[in-house]
Amino acid sequence: MYKYDEIDQQLVDERVAQYRDQVRRYLAKELSEEEFRPLRLQNGLYIQRHAPMLRIAVPYGMLSSRQLHKLADIATQYDRGYGHFSTRQNLQLNWPKLEDTPDILAELATVEMHAIQTSGNCIRNITTDQFAGVAPDEIIDPRAMAEVIRQWSTFHPEFALLPRKFKIAVSGTKQDRAVVQMHDIGMEFYRDAENKVAIKVWVGGGLGRTPILGTVIREHLEWQHALTYCEAVIRVYNLHGRRDNAYKARIKILVKALGIDEFSKQVEAEWLHLKDNPNTITEAELARVAQHFEAFDYAKLPAHDSSFDAAIANNAAFAAWAKRSVHPHKISGYRAVTLSLKPHGKAPGDATSEQMHVVADLAAQYSFGELRVSHEQNLILADVKLSDLFAVWEKARAHGLATPNIGLLTDIICCPGGDFCSLANAKSIPIAQAIQLQFDNLDYLHDIGELELNISGCMNACGHHHVGHIGILGVDKDGSEWYQVSIGGKQGNDASLATVIGRAFSAEEMPGVVQKLIEVYLKERSDEERFIDTVRRIGIAPFKAHVYATTEPKKEVTHV
Amino acid sequence: MSNLITQNEIVIDDWTLVTLPKVDQEIRKQAGKVVLFKLTGENTISAEQIANTQIPATGKIIVPLSVYLARKSELATRIIKQEVGIWLATHEVLESLTNAESDLNIFPLIAVYVERFADGRIFSIGNLLRTRYGFNHTLRAFGDVLRDQLFFLKRSGFDSYLIRADRNAQEALQSLKDFSQPYQGAVDDKQPVWRRLNRSQNNVA
Ligand code: HEM
Ligand code: SF4
Numbered sequence: 190m191y192k193y194d195e196i197d198q199q200l201v202d203e204r205v206a207q208y209r210d211q212v213r214r215y216l217a218k219e220l221s222e223e224e225f226r227p228l229r230l231q232n233g234l235y236i237q238r239h240a241p242m243l244r245i246a247v248p249y250g251m252l253s254s255r256q257l258h259k260l261a262d263i264a265t266q267y268d269r270g271y272g273h274f275s276t277r278q279n280l281q282l283n284w285p286k287l288e289d290t291p292d293i294l295a296e297l298a299t300v301e302m303h304a305i306q307t308s309g310n311c312i313r314n315i316t317t318d319q320f321a322g323v324a325p326d327e328i329i330d331p332r333a334m335a336e337v338i339r340q341w342s343t344f345h346p347e348f349a350l351l352p353r354k355f356k357i358a359v360s361g362t363k364q365d366r367a368v369v370q371m372h373d374i375g376m377e378f379y380r381d382a383e384n385k386v387a388i389k390v391w392v393g394g395g396l397g398r399t400p401i402l403g404t405v406i407r408e409h410l411e412w413q414h415a416l417t418y419c420e421a422v423i424r425v426y427n428l429h430g431r432r433d434n435a436y437k438a439r440i441k442i443l444v445k446a447l448g449i450d451e452f453s454k455q456v457e458a459e460w461l462h463l464k465d466n467p468n469t470i471t472e473a474e475l476a477r478v479a480q481h482f483e484a485f486d487y488a489k490l491p492a493h494d495s496s497f498d499a500a501i502a503n504n505a506a507f508a509a510w511a512k513r514s515v516h517p518h519k520i521s522g523y524r525a526v527t528l529s530l531k532p533h534g535k536a537p538g539d540a541t542s543e544q545m546h547v548v549a550d551l552a553a554q555y556s557f558g559e560l561r562v563s564h565e566q567n568l569i570l571a572d573v574k575l576s577d578l579f580a581v582w583e584k585a586r587a588h589g590l591a592t593p594n595i596g597l598l599t600d601i602i603c604c605p606g607g608d609f610c611s612l613a614n615a616k617s618i619p620i621a622q623a624i625q626l627q628f629d630n631l632d633y634l635h636d637i638g639e640l641e642l643n644i645s646g647c648m649n650a651c652g653h654h655h656v657g658h659i660g661i662l663g664v665d666k667d668g669s670e671w672y673q674v675s676i677g678g679k680q681g682n683d684a685s686l687a688t689v690i691g692r693a694f695s696a697e698e699m700p701g702v703v704q705k706l707i708e709v710y711l712k713e714r715s716d717e718e719r720f721i722d723t724v725r726r727i728g729i730a731p732f733k734a735h736v737y738a739t740t741e742p743k744k745e746v747t748h749v
Numbered sequence: 750m751s752n753l754i755t756q757n758e759i760v761i762d763d764w765t766l767v768t769l770p771k772v773d774q775e776i777r778k779q780a781g782k783v784v785l786f787k788l789t790g791e792n793t794i795s796a797e798q799i800a801n802t803q804i805p806a807t808g809k810i811i812v813p814l815s816v817y818l819a820r821k822s823e824l825a826t827r828i829i830k831q832e833v834g835i836w837l838a839t840h841e842v843l844e845s846l847t848n849a850e851s852d853l854n855i856f857p858l859i860a861v862y863v864e865r866f867a868d869g870r871i872f873s874i875g876n877l878l879r880t881r882y883g884f885n886h887t888l889r890a891f892g893d894v895l896r897d898q899l900f901f902l903k904r905s906g907f908d909s910y911l912i913r914a915d916r917n918a919q920e921a922l923q924s925l926k927d928f929s930q931p932y933q934g935a936v937d938d939k940q941p942v943w944r945r946l947n948r949s950q951n952n953v954a
Contacts, residue, residue, distance in 0.1 A: 196930050196942055203928050211897065219916075227867050228897055310867070340932040340942075346904030347876050347935065350869025416933075427873045432786035434779035462881055467934040467944055474943045 233304030393444030490522020606646030615663025834858030
């Protein structure tokens with residue numbers, strides 16, 4: 190993975206000093222609340238329900254063992270011994286003290302980490318596929334470009350105070366796993382007719398209040414121009430995005446208002462001036478960065494391993510885990526492994542300091558000292574030998590990291606919700622826990638098969654409920670917490686937004702409602718059909734009929 | 750003491766800012782919240798305000814863009830004497846200036862007014878003035894200008910900053926040096942760090 194040189198290191202060190210002074214001025218009342226806000230946000234610091242929340246950047250989800258050990262230590266020393274991995278591949282601490290945050294950042298800087306631009310109206314952490322570099326279906330490893338974009342976007346002077354946050358995702362596979370269509374800019378790397386690396390650029394995607402999938406603004410962009418083209422897009426946005434209304438300030442609203450043709454015309458006009466400026470990427474610069482992502486020194490291994498095959502045959506629990514958690518790898522004899530941060534009944538995405546240390550050790554011992562965070566809020570060991578899988582499983586299992594539910598109903602994507610977040614309409618974590626306990630029978634869970642369930646505590650959609658096969662949204666009615674259910678959302682190439690099935694439910698009703706949805710699916714599905722396929726084939730009506738026929742309508746919630 | 754920083758120093762301001770006569774502005778709301786930012790291109794100035802703007806008879810003056818466009822003839826001789834600067838607010842359309850005046854360097858100074866710290870349009874405006882419209886005289890930021898914008902303003906082509914009156918300009922000077930080697934090429938240094946320095950020598954461990 191990318192390692193800092195003196196230039197990178199100096200920059201984060203200078204940032205710590207700058208931020209320390211900003212906090213000092215704030216505490217000395219030289220900066221007002223309102224003035225400090227954008228400054229702290231650009232350093233990932235929110236003021237939340239109980240305490241500040243600090244969001245630490247994990248660039249495109251890559252971590253080293255050493256970094257994870259440090260995160261674990263920070264969570265122990267400055268927080269309550271756990272952290273929350275987010276859908277944007279970052280780590281959030283829920284209980285740090287404001288006064289401590291400069292020290293936390295200084296600690297992070299010692300392991301080449303920071304919290305720069307993890308929040309605020311600026312270019313955020315670049316995200317990508319958690320299997321980048323190892324996926325067999327990958328055409329281009331997007332990580333070097335993600336790093337080039339990360340550096341360019343860090344303290345970009347022109348785009349430091351945009352109308353709203355700005356998220357860029359990159360991917361290099363046919364099967365999109367980076368949800369590029371859900372980002373302000375999405376870049377899909379591919380090889381063009383001349384076998385050169387090119388980019389298909391999407392613009393104006395985003396969830397939140399007004400969920401919109403991105404539109405293709407350019408089918409073909411030579412990779413050298415990635416940065417100058419982004420400059421053109423973001424400049425048009427910076428000058429013309431709506432600053433009068435925070436809910437309409439995202440680039441998606443501007444693209445919709447102008448229409449993609451007009452927006453694209455303005456971008457092209459701008460780009461004419463920017464194209465070939467010195468930010469144009471050279472072969473040499475890409476190569477300099479790419480050498481950090483070169484393939485590991487993999488052992489030459491046969492495609493099969495007898496000890497692994499034997500363990501699968503003899504140990505049903507291991508086999509069940511392997512079925513869900515082990516993913517193909519482009520190198521023979523290697524696999525990628527997902528460690529579940531979704532044990533039933535716990536907050537999805539949370540990891541204790543102890544678990545972080547365990548994962549860091551596993552990575553050091555079995556996976557070249559690196560790991561990744563997935564946007565599904567799990568941790569990935571990307572390069573494990575087949576023959577080591579059993580040992581990895583045993584250790585992971587002993588620490589609650591091997592729930593065999595990856596990709597299944599209880600692998601819930603969930604925002605912090607009302608337990609932590611001051612914007613929430615409703616709690617989300619207890620709903621996730623109740624659903625997990627409802628589906629605690631593993632055989633049943635595996636029989637239901639692949640299903641994505643997403644929960645957000647309000648329409649800001651941090652839990653991506655719009656693209657969940659089942660999406661749950663917390664809504665507020667006269668001060669009480671209700672949940673609106675939608676089905677048929679999907680991420681990936683054939684992304685779709687979910688449809689609301691009807692009136693909202695109380696918290697107690699929720700596990701039963703999900704149960705009803707599953708009953709319809711199990712009854713209606715044809716062979717091999719996943720939940721989402723069934724919904725797409727038969728529509729929402731049968732689901733709706735079953736759910737509402739049997740639940741007692743509580744007090745009506747109409748406003749949503 | 751002066752609160753003006755120009756070229757990394759605190760200097761005395763010898764320009765007089767010409768302002769439009771105040772009018773009552775209604776408080777607008779969007780989605781229940783008071784609107785804090787004007788939309789780009791939003792017309793906020795009336796013909797009456799422009800006509801009633803008092804232009805001092807002597808000295809170096811910074812004239813509002815709208816007044817300049819409407820009353821240019823009054824200023825012709827003073828422009829030749831290098832006594833006229835222009836100011837515009839971040840929501841004003843820069844092209845209304847560049848369409849009217851092909852050579853911006855007839856102005857010794859252009860100032861951009863940022864009503865609120867968080868309004869990053871000022872950076873794009875600075876960049877465009879320098880890189881597209883070839884303005885190479887003093888470019889000043891004023892309004893809600895606080896030290897934490899300075900580094901970005903400098904990189905976007907500004908070289909003069911009128912720090913908000915209640916803040917200390919001496920302290921603000923520090924922030925011009927917040928970072929020694931920024932990553933990307935920008936107005937002040939067009940070269941990204943990997944063209945500026947030889948990074949390849951820093952090999953991978
Ligand atoms: C607890 C503190 C949090 C606060 C105050 C917060 C706030 C927000 C707000 C206001 C939005 C809507 C922004 C917009 O549409 O313009 C948003 C969207 C989002 N947040 Fe959060 N969030 C928090 C935690 C999280 C967490 C823990 C995650 C990951 C699990 C997350 C991931 C996202 C994502 C992916 C979006 C949607 C982005 C899009 O619309 O494209 N947030 N958040
Ligand atoms: S979706 Fe709403 S409740 Fe959940 S974290 Fe985001 S802002 Fe908070």
